[in-house]
């Protein structure tokens with residue numbers, strides 16, 4: 032197990048390096064001179080040259096990459112061009128919002144998806160199963176932001192039991208923090224729950240057909256134990272990678288959910304960065320997004336290693 | 346068909362073969378009719394897509410108003426006769442905007458998927474075809490791109506290219522190209538191994554020609570499925586982008602930006618959110634269904650057995666029958682067992698017909714037959730584990746419990762202390778993510794009520810008895826750390842852990858190599874005496890029977906065709922099938938493990954002959970054999986049993 036963890040951490044660091052290089056390269060892929068981007072169209076040639084020098088944009092690309100890496104490692108992601116604030120502090124404010132939303136939605140998605148998937152898989156072919164299968168197809172076609180709008184309208188405008196929008200930090204009021212996250216995280220979780228339920232159902236059906244389930248029944252193990260012990264764990268192992276992929280998808284969808292509920296999270300920052308061509312901010316948010324996802328996958332890999340001895344290096 | 350002919354066939358690609366046979370291709374109209382009849386869902390989906398495209402093309406003609414026509418006097422109106430779906434904050438007609446939105450959606454999604462097909466597919470095919478370093482480098486690069494979610498990758502592209510209809514389509518197109526590249530490469534890797542590709546290469550065709558003329562037609566199916574699914578994702582991604590204000594210019598009517606406007610007037614005019622949301626959902630559903638139904642049409646629908654957990658149909662329907670009087674030695678009695686399944690066409694097909702059999706303490710009975718004879722089903726029926734899809738009649742009496750009709754929980758209680766089973770694949774019989782020990786102690790926990798420690802101690806003893814070294818450590822191993830032979834010993838130890846009166850061993854040695862086979866057989870023999878059990882040894886190998894059994898039951902096509910003492914049957918078979926089996930078994934060799942070969946195959950259950958089921962393959966067939974079903978008389982099911990004298994010696 033320690034070897035598996037060490038190996039996976041090394042691989043994660045490599046992915047992180049590659050993701051960072053991707054973020055870095057964004058500025059240089061843009062046809063517009065980053066100095067112009069920073070100054071706006073009205074800038075004079077002298078201003079442009081000055082900034083080019085300040086930002087080191089005239090040096091060889093590899094040198095720029097190296098300096099950029101050193102800066103990032105030192106915790107400096109540069110200045111936002113439009114907000115005139117350090118990117119690190121902007122991201123620092125946004126991360127708790129996005130992370131609480133993402134974690135809440137992922138937990139709901141995993142619990143709902145696995146429960147529904149098992150329930151339907153154990154009754155494959157029945158009307159409950161058909162209902163679940165169609166429900167999953169429908170949920171995957173519902174645009175999450177539309178669902179969020181409908182939920183917001185129903186619970187906040189019609190019933191007035193939940194806030195329409197906005198974010199309260201945990202420090203300000205823990206209860207309002209939770210209440211404010213209820214609708215957004217549920218709206219976000221639906222896609223994940225549907226995907227996880229679909230795969231869990233398939234996994235349960237496959238596992239039920241496998242020889243070891245037959246063998247467990249043949250040794251007189253009661254069906255309830257067969258299901259809770261063997262079907263559950265084996266199906267879970269095969270669905271774990273899907274959960275990793277789905278968390279990434281939810282993180283992407285969280286950008287639209289943040290917009291509907293006016294949450295000041297990473298997605299909002301990222302969208303603003305694209306709209307205003309604020310490259311330092313865009314680089315920073317992409318790097319942080321990649322870090323979150325790489326960490327999630329690392330955790331999933333470690334859980335997989337705990338669950339399934341076959342993937343541990345011998 | 347001879348082997349040589351088969352080989353020449355496979356040199357021609359599957360698609361090429363279709364073309365060659367296509368000289369009697371039906372006219373297009375007829376082809377569509379066939380499609381609609383065979384795949385109504387796929388046909389409906391294609392019709393739906395045609396409709397969507399038509400709406401998109403005809404939007405200017407269909408729309409009652411200019412989608413960008415402001416009418417401040419009529420802003421935020423609900424649906425009415427003049428404005429079918431009402432108006433937005435600038436007084437623009439929502440119905441017209443919805444139709445034009447379809448135009449935008451179709452245009453952008455087809456553009457981006459088209460781009461993916463044009464860029465991703467050729468690149469993917471080429472990379473898969475070249476393999477080696479090309480492949481490795483390309484996969485690394487796409488790995489990075491794929492580690493970032495599509496939407497966020499599209500953000501980055503839009504940041505570089507700027508906003509606009511084309512830019513959005515290109516951004517999504519780049520994301521999809523990477524996805525398509527990986528899919529095409531995967532398909533190519535599989536295709537590359539096939540003979541027709543080698544043939545084309547040896548034939549000196551140029552690489553582009555091989556890629557696009559030979560291989561592409563064969564992978565087109567899965568690619569089209571993927572493209573349909575991507576069209577759905579494209580609509581989702583593009584509407585998300587424009588909802589975020591990153592997609593299209595404000596003047597382009599589009600479902601995503603319509604929803605963004607609806608968001609702003611959520612309280613004042615909530616109806617605005619409904620039409621565009623429903624439109625997106627319908628379009629995405631349409632493409633997803635198209636993809637799924639095309640995939641089903643291409644690869645065949647996966648049939649999922651109907652499972653019921655709670656209700657026990659068997660228990661409800663079975664009339665109460667009384668157990669026969671068994672003498673003290675009889676452990677299990679099978680009476681008139683019949684098992685059938687529903688065929689694809691819905692007709693029941695009988696896989697076991699009228700099986701009757703007694704098993705006694707201390708005896709080992711061999712149950713032999715080719716695959717398809719029903720011998721394994723017989724074994725499963727004995728432990729009461731026929732699949733849920735089977736229906737059965739007759740009885741399997743274990744003491745006074747009928748394993749065929751007993752409630753599931755009741756039957757489960759008998760499995761372990763009274764009847765146990767070992768299977769062909771011992772490693773596959775163990776859950777791969779649980780330790781071997783955890784699974785081995787289970788019967789003793791459930792049936793003998795032992796605690797974990799006591800059960801573990803006993804398992805270790807049993808494992809030592811069956812010859813597993815280091816048993817105390819090995820129980821903490823996982824199944825994949827066991828060799829086949831060791832795993833089978835462990836399974837036998839477990840089967841015996843509750844001292845059953847009977848053991849069903851379904852091909853217990855056929856997955857093992859020859860030396861291990863002999864050891865396991867010996868172990869089984871030793872234990873059956875030691876535990877005074879009845880053993881039913883299901884096997885296809887007469888060598889195993891002669892080695893290990895006292896009696897033998899020969900099965901063919903769901904029937905018992907001959908029963909007798911092993912010494913008698915093997916020396917002087919009375920049924921032509923037994924005789925043919927014996928002749929095909931290499932003699933004077935230790936358990937051979939080779940499938941005996943008799944010309945022909947066992948007929949499938951829907952094709953059993955009316956008379957003697959062996960007649961089509963029998964060397965002694967006469968007209969009398971094919972008239973009516975043959976009865977089992979005096980341990981043999983053959984019309985000519987009396988007159989034939991089948992000596993194996995010669």
Ligand code: SF4
Nearest residue numbers: 957960963970983984
């Ligand atoms: S009944 Fe006739 S066909 Fe059947 S086994 Fe006997 S001889 Fe052969």
